[in-house]
Amino acid sequence: MSIEPARRVRRSPEAARENILQSAERLLLERGPQGLKLVEVAQGAGVSHATVLHHFGSIDGVQTALAEAMIRQLVARVLAAERPDDPEAQLEGVGQVLFDAFESAGGARLAAWLELTGETRRLTLVREAVAEVISGPMAQKGVDPERATNLILVAVSLAMGVGLIGRSLAELVGRPPETTREAALAFLKTGLAAAIKA
Amino acid sequence: MSIEPARRVRRSPEAARENILQSAERLLLERGPQGLKLVEVAQGAGVSHATVLHHFGSIDGVQTALAEAMIRQLVARVLAAERPDDPEAQLEGVGQVLFDAFESAGGARLAAWLELTGETRRLTLVREAVAEVISGPMAQKGVDPERATNLILVAVSLAMGVGLIGRSLAELVGRPPETTREAALAFLKTGLAAAIKA
DNA sequence: GGCTCTATTGACATTTTTGTTGGTAACTCT
DNA sequence: AGAGTTACCAACAAAAATGTCAATAGAGCC
Incomplete structure (x- = not known):
């Protein structure tokens, strides 16, 4: 029994950013400013945190965009x-x-x-x-x-x-x-x- | 030329807590919630971060007390x-x-x-x-x-x-x-x- | 002076968070 | 189908933040 490599979802850049920002917004609203962590945002968006960085460059990028x-x-x-x-x-x-x-x-x-x-x-x-x-x-x-x-x-x-x-x-x-x-x-x-x- | 071991200030527990809380408050007000870091609070209070821990147990302790x-x-x-x-x-x-x-x-x-x-x-x-x-x-x-x-x-x-x-x-x-x-x-x-x- | 108590600290250890890289896979176009 | 583009990810690396511990040094007391 081999491990399935988990099918990827590929979005358009805009859709990807949108998706991530929604997750960030949700987090900000329910966990407060302190809860705006890279990995959590990624998790909430259903992507790896590397992807978040790919689209926003850094955590500050996410904040600013949000x-x-x-x-x-x-x-x-x-x-x-x-x-x-x-x-x-x-x-x-x-x-x-x-x-x-x-x-x-x-x-x-x-x-x-x-x-x-x-x-x-x-x-x-x-x-x-x-x-x-x-x-x-x-x-x-x-x-x-x-x-x-x-x-x-x-x-x-x-x-x-x-x-x-x-x-x-x-x-x-x-x-x-x-x-x-x-x-x-x-x-x-x-x-x-x-x-x-x- | 030997290195001076830097004279310590020893406060009463109450004074120490007070001092630290003031630093924390200042930080919170001018840097926002994100800026409430252990070391910065300590620095602002002129003590080591270990001291902060000694008096408040943890960062959350500081937050709560503040x-x-x-x-x-x-x-x-x-x-x-x-x-x-x-x-x-x-x-x-x-x-x-x-x-x-x-x-x-x-x-x-x-x-x-x-x-x-x-x-x-x-x-x-x-x-x-x-x-x-x-x-x-x-x-x-x-x-x-x-x-x-x-x-x-x-x-x-x-x-x-x-x-x-x-x-x-x-x-x-x-x-x-x-x-x-x-x-x-x-x-x-x-x-x-x-x-x-x- | 010597003793006790504990606030204080530096150095170390751990955990959390952020950032990097090389390669993989999904999609488009020809 | 083949090739090019790039969104995506796992693994690694680095940095930042929090927390531990043993030793030191003020201050009060005898």
């Missing part, structure tokens, strides 16, 4: 907030989408990771996204840019905080995990409404 | 918010202190780190702090506990977000770094006032 990919996701999801419904619904909608973006798929955790790692430089994407929102939906409503910017800063920060610690915070004080999110959403909504009409 | 110490700091700082001035000033004061707690000394970064590492269990301290605020200053104002809790959840989340990404976010859109904090503070203040009197 950061970029996740930022892209995040920004895309936030920008999906632009649906031209009636103002009222849109107000709510912005909050919803923003919160979703930071909560789902570990958006907040990514941002936190970036911040902790000091990887904040490469965030040009984010700047552009913000600019887009300011000149888009906000200006449409007649909010002056100065104030619009401030509101965005607050909203994003809040979303960040909620996405990152909202659930455990709520559980910590003995409430269902979504409590924080709901409360924050309501708070944000009324606050925004007040600030805009003022 | 987490506890920082949480303690954070909670203490937040609880310092209890000054019985006039309601108006106190409203502002709560926000100030809360924001300070999360911004200074890397409170937010600590929380983020804990969250990313999944170390959220040992946060009993936090629960107690929250309980204290709810039954203390809030009840004093006649806010019902349900609503008070919600407000706290929101306020803490916001402080968290601002403390973590506030500065870089502001810079990202070309404003001075304190912009986020100020905007958030104003937002929080009016929001709180509205919510409480309602």
